[in-house]
Amino acid sequence: MKIISKIAVMIAGVVIFVLFFFIGASITQTTPRLILMATGINDWEYIPKEQSIIYYNDETEMERIGYKRLYSDEFPQFMKDAIVAVEDRRFYQHLGFDAKGIGRALWMNIQTGTKAEGGSTITQQLSRTVFLTQERTYTRKIKEIFIATALEEKFSKDEILNIYLNEIYMGRGSSGMGAAARYYFAKDVMDLNRAQITMLVGIIQAPEFYNPENNFEGVRSRQQTVINILVDDGILSEEEGKKIAVQDLNIIPRESIQTKHPYYMAYLTSILEKDIDNEQLHRGGLKIYTTINSQMQNTAETTVKNHANQIKNRGIDANDIALVSIDPRNGSIRAMVGGVDFSRSQINMAVRPRQPGSAIKPLYYAAAMEHLLIEPDSVVNNKETDFGDYRPVNYSAAAPEEVSIREALVRSHNVASVEILSKLGVNRAVSYLREMNITSIEEDDIHLALGLGGMTKGISPLQLTSAYTIFPNKGQLVKAYTIKRIEDEDGRQLYMHRNQSKNIIRSNTATQMDSLLRNVVDYGTGTAAQIPITSGGKTGTTTDSRDLWYVGYTSELVTSLWVGNTDNRAITGFGVSGGGVAAPIFRDYMNTLYWLNIFEERPSPVLPSEEAHEEEDEIIDIEDETEENEDEIEEAIEDEIEEELEDIEDELYDEFEDIEEEFEDIEDEINNEIEDEENQIDNEIENLVVL
Known part of the structure; x- marks a missing residue:
């Protein structure tokens, strides 16, 4: 069987060799200039790409991803010789596609049973590294040949080799020999010794497989293969090869x-790798604008971290x-936080489904209300009841036997909630949950236990947060x-988000x-989540x-908090509940955002209650009565003063008349006295005259 299999592989290799020989011969002999124009390589110039840049929603830089590059104009000659010998020994003879090289590589690999040599030329490798992907298809191989032919027509061999040495992926997130020298040896590429160069040349074939941390023995074995080729080609002597093989790296x-x-x-x-080709993403040069608010x-x-x-x-x-926070x-x-310490646990719990507990209740309450099966003040049974094969219980033994829908949600009564789900129907509830883009529902979840969050997988914080956005x-x-x-690096738009919404x-x-849900926060299980602005929410404890859950919202932001253990261990301690542990995290997070002036909404003025209105009316009546009394008093005082003034005026007038009469009497007396004195003087004068 092994012989037959080997013969079959040999025949296949010969067929592929003949096929690509004729394709290559046809291309390289007749149409290189036409291919140069058709592929667009004629207008392409090599510019080393930056890493792809991730931006916050305000377009400030968040992070960089993709292969790291350290561009170099020159490389050690020994490195160039080694790469040509190992990767493409006819590099300086072919025109981009080497039919003889592919045939020789196929034959050697068939003989040895290993991939000792690659069939692609350096120019072909460069073509797929810069322009294509690593997918193994005949279509890609043909494109690769055309691009390689165009590159050979445009650039010299030394230019092609220089671009290759700056672009080839080398592991450790690096592209090019300059970056590899830095990230493997902390050296400039021109300072590498020959042992280090042979190691780097060796790992070109499979950088992740030849990872020194996990496969150092494989790295040494591949290095020895490179050394053997260099010795066979006369680039190294046998003695030099032996010394290099034992030299510390x-x-x-x-x-x-x-x-x-x-x-x-x-x-x-993970999203980018689905929406964009993975190699294009890590090749770099992209600008990715996200919705994340840095504050x-x-x-x-x-x-x-503080609450942890x-x-x-x-x-x-x-x-x-x-x-998780969603507008x-x-x-x-x-915002998205998937754990407390990434170095300890790389599991992103923001997107990992977990049992939602009572946090699921508002979703099917809304569905029941939508179908007019319940209203906020309608009454529902809350006494322990058998629902076929399911018998839920309330947390409190003192729970009333009947409650309003409002009270059932505010106090998170279990029996009443299952009663509501039973009225709605589990299948209808599941249909609504799926409409809310909850994708983790299993067939086994179609059961009344769903009413208390009993699910095979659960719901992720991301999907639960999204579902709650329907309320605000x-x-x-x-x-x-x-x-x-x-x-892309030229500003061409590769993707633009379009909103997808539904009622x-x-x-x-x-x-x-x-x-x-506002009442839950006002006086229910979510009071620990109260913040300066109006909010609603729901707790959950499994x-x-x-x-432990709390999902809360304002008109501008919906945020879910999950607290637990990634290994699903039960949480022990005092006061362990969604309202006691998760809700305070929401409160502190939202309070900080509030004081940072993130929100447009501010606290609403307190509206007067009915009693306050009555008191206000009474005050207004009193004020009116006071005003009337003040008017009456004022009038009375004015009348009294007027009367007093009149009396005083009369008294003064009478006194004035008396004074006037007295004055006249005095005047008469004075006149009489003057007259008497004048008469007396006249008599005396007459007497004097007689004498």
Whole structure:
């Protein structure tokens, strides 16, 4: 069987060789200039690409991803010779495509049973590194040949080799020999010794496989293969080869790169690798604009770490916290934290489904209200009841036997909630949940236990946050997203987000649910989440307190908090509940954002109650009576004063008349006395005259 298999491989190799020989011969002999124009290489100039840049929503730089480059104009001659010998020994003879080289490589690989030599030329490798992908298809191979032919027509051999040495992927997130020298040996490429050069030349074939941390023996074995080729080609003597083979490589440990927002970056990268070719992403040169608000993200991470310490100090055994914030008006993800310490756990709990507990209740309450099965003040059974094979119980033994819908949600009564789900129907509830873009529902979840969050997988904080956006957004769900647009290095738009929205419930239903959820915060299980501006929300606590939830919102932001352990251990400690542990994290996070003036909304003025209105009316009546009394008093005083003034005037007039009469009497007396004196003087004068 082995002989037959080997013969079959040999025949296949011969067929492929003949096929590509004729393709290559046809191309290289007749149409290189036409291909140069057709491929666009004629207008292309090599410019080393920067890493791809990630931007916050305000278009300030967040992070860089992709292969790191250190461009170099020159490389050691020994490195050039070694690469040509190992990767493409006829590099200086062919015109981009080497039919003889492919045939020789196929024959040697068939003989040895290993891939000792590659079939692609250096120019072909450069073609797929810079312009294509690593997919193994005949279509890509043909494109590769055309581009390689165009490159050979445009550039000299030395120019092609220089571009190759600056672009070839070398592992450790680096492209090019300059970057490899830095990240493997902490050296400039011109300072590498021959042992280090042969190692680097060897790992070109499979950089991730020949990883020194995990496969140093393989690295040494591949280096020996390179040395053997160089000895066979006369580039090294046997003695030199033996010395190089035992020389220490002095590989430095891989750098531990501290990434900003590691959980979010892991999430973003996973999306980008789906939407964009992975090699194009890491090749670099892209500009990726996200929805993340830097202040919200930094506040979220700080708040999560602070509360992780507080929880530990309280003796609560919960090691992980996740937080997601979404703008309900447009579905944009504003902040995402998937854990407390990325170095300890790389599991992003922001996107990992968990049992939602009572946090699921508002979603099917809204569906029941939408179908007019319940109203906020209608009454429902809350007494322990058998629902077929399911018998839920309330947390409190003192729970009333009947409650209003409002009270059922505010106090999170379990029996009443299952009663509501039973009225609605589990299948209808599941249909609504799927409409809310919850994708983790299993067939086994179609059961009344769903009413208390009993699910096979659960719901991720991201999807639960998104579902809650219908309450502040008038029943409309805008699909959550985090990439606004992507541009290439020339500013060409590769992707632009378009909102996807749908109506889940009527605006009136959303308003009624908003009223209930505000009451949860006002005087229910969510009082620990109260903030300066109006908010609604719901707590959730699962069996054995394995998952603690609080999902809260304002008109501008919906935020979910999950607290638990990634290994699903039960949480132990005092005061372990969604309202006691998760809700305070929401409160502190939102309070910080409020004082940073992130929100447009400010506290509403307190509206007077009915009693206050009555008191105000009484005050107004008293004021009116007082005003009337003041008028009467004023009039009475004026009358009294007027009368007194008249009396005084009369008295003064009488006194004046008496004084006038007295004055006249006095005047008469004076006149009489003067007259008497005048008569007396006259008599005396007469007497004197007689004498």
